[in-house]
Amino acid sequence: MAQSARKPRVTVGANAADRARNLATGAGLVDDPYPKYAELRETGPVHEGSISGVFDMEGPESQGWRDRRNFSLYDWKTVDAMLRDNETYSSSWYEASLGAVVGFSILQMDEPEHRRYRSLVQPAFTRLNIEDWRKRWIQPAVDAIVDGFVERGEPVDIYAELCAKVPVYTIASSFGVAAEDVPHFHELAVTSVGVIGDPAGRIRASNEIADYLRGIIADRRHSGTGDLISVLCTVEIDDPDSGESHHLSDDEILAFARIMLPAGAGTTYRGLGCLFLGLLETGQIDQLREDRSLIDAAIEESLRWEQPLTSISRLSTRDSELGGVKIPAGSVVHGCVAAANRDPARWDDPDTFDIRRPLQPHASFGSGPHLCIGMHLARTEMRCAINAVLDRMPGLRLDPDADKPWITGLLFRTPTAVPVVFDAP
Numbered sequence: 130m131a132q133s134a135r136k137p138r139v140t141v142g143a144n145a146a147d148r149a150r151n152l153a154t155g156a157g158l159v160d161d162p163y164p165k166y167a168e169l170r171e172t173g174p175v176h177e178g179s180i181s182g183v184f185d186m187e188g189p190e191s192q193g194w195r196d197r198r199n200f201s202l203y204d205w206k207t208v209d210a211m212l213r214d215n216e217t218y219s220s221s222w223y224e225a226s227l228g229a230v231v232g233f234s235i236l237q238m239d240e241p242e243h244r245r246y247r248s249l250v251q252p253a254f255t256r257l258n259i260e261d262w263r264k265r266w267i268q269p270a271v272d273a274i275v276d277g278f279v280e281r282g283e284p285v286d287i288y289a290e291l292c293a294k295v296p297v298y299t300i301a302s303s304f305g306v307a308a309e310d311v312p313h314f315h316e317l318a319v320t321s322v323g324v325i326g327d328p329a330g331r332i333r334a335s336n337e338i339a340d341y342l343r344g345i346i347a348d349r350r351h352s353g354t355g356d357l358i359s360v361l362c363t364v365e366i367d368d369p370d371s372g373e374s375h376h377l378s379d380d381e382i383l384a385f386a387r388i389m390l391p392a393g394a395g396t397t398y399r400g401l402g403c404l405f406l407g408l409l410e411t412g413q414i415d416q417l418r419e420d421r422s423l424i425d426a427a428i429e430e431s432l433r434w435e436q437p438l439t440s441i442s443r444l445s446t447r448d449s450e451l452g453g454v455k456i457p458a459g460s461v462v463h464g465c466v467a468a469a470n471r472d473p474a475r476w477d478d479p480d481t482f483d484i485r486r487p488l489q490p491h492a493s494f495g496s497g498p499h500l501c502i503g504m505h506l507a508r509t510e511m512r513c514a515i516n517a518v519l520d521r522m523p524g525l526r527l528d529p530d531a532d533k534p535w536i537t538g539l540l541f542r543t544p545t546a547v548p549v550v551f552d553a554p
């Protein structure tokens with residue numbers, strides 16, 4: 130992360146922009162943060178200071194609010210309580226990071242404004258509607274991506290060739306981006322969502338995405354096609370002051386659309402990569418081959434064990450107390466999701482990846498009013514990808530001749546690669 134003099138062991142990522150972002154957020158510098166989290170949790174759930182500070186780094190979670198006091202939470206109960214109380218712990222924290230790039234989105238809003246805007250898109254993301262997404266956008270994207278490498282029958286890194294592509298291809302198609310423009314759109318999306326690094330480059334990429342989407346919006350205002358932009362063109366929002374309602378402006382639609390890329394594409398591919406690596410390394414992929422009904426449990430366990438996004442931050446709006454520690458108004462509060470998900474008070478043997486463990490909600494999709502709106506979408510993308518691999522890559526196993534991969538990173542967790550071989554179909 131920024132200001133660290135340490136040399137990373139590895140640079141990983143889907144492309145140059147992604148690699149730069151991973152490096153900036155601790156990939157190759159912090160491989161196993163969990164023993165440190167366990168140590169901290171044992172001495173109390175709440176500690177003053179940022180999470181990256183524990184690893185002698187200055188991570189994005191504390192940048193942007195440098196003059197404030199920082200507090201970090203390391204157990205399930207306290208992280209969950211903090212996220213549920215959006216009045217005391219405000220999402221305006223995003224103002225200094227993502228907000229500067231994608232504009233004012235629901236991620237950054239507090240109640241009641243947040244509820245009004247979120248309810249407009251929520252219907253498009255229900256479990257039922259996601260089945261429609263699967264048929265229209267996810268399955269065709271997964272099939273086309275797998276077609277691109279499976280016929281060669283050669284060793285392949287499915288992290289770069291499959292996981293990195295599925296989420297952004299899905300979102301791009303749901304926006305109505307033309308198939309031939311998707312690779313460039315992917316590049317722009319990855320560049321725009323860097324959490325730190327060259328802000329001018331990020332803003333340029335984000336503006337190019339906005340210009341592209343403006344064209345689609347103009348088109349859908351005349352004739353809807355049922356895609357996500359068409360839905361956003363038809364919904365109306367009430368103005369609490371006048372009591373009147375209006376269609377969303379282009380900028381309001383763009384704020385929704387632009388947040389989908391970092392929120393949906395920057396997270397799901399990491400989750401998918403960790404899932405494949407966990408299954409292949411432990412041999413639990415064999416259990417899925419025999420019984421596909423275990424796929425959903427495997428996805429949840431993988432998200433608990435190695436969550437893509439490891440912390441969620443807020444700004445405290447008033448004096449409060451968490452885990453017995455006083456948090457003054459104006460402080461920056463970081464919920465360490467990675468530590469919450471391995472809290473031994475909630476999960477037995479939490480460091481073990483075990484797809485048969487009893488299911489109970491993890492913190493990887495957050496909690497409270499900002500609970501991830503795309504969670505059913507992410508799960509469906511992961512389910513489609515794993516089914517495609519089981520169907521079309523018989524005998525899938527880690528490539529014995531490739532460098533041994535591992536999972537790394539502090540703000541995000543990401544595998545270094547998922548190199549595989551398979552038998553001729």
Ligand code: HEM
Pocket residue numbers: 220235236237247296300388389390392393394396397400436437438441442492493494495496498499500501502503504506507
């Ligand atoms: C495994 C994949 C994913 C993970 C781990 C994840 C994680 C999260 C988390 C932790 C939050 C809460 C942030 C906060 O409280 O500050 C969130 C919110 C959000 N996510 Fe996801 N997400 C994933 C996939 C997706 C997908 C596929 C989409 C849609 C394309 C999406 C769209 C959103 C949006 C729009 C929000 C903001 C919701 C709000 O503020 O009300 N996410 N996500």
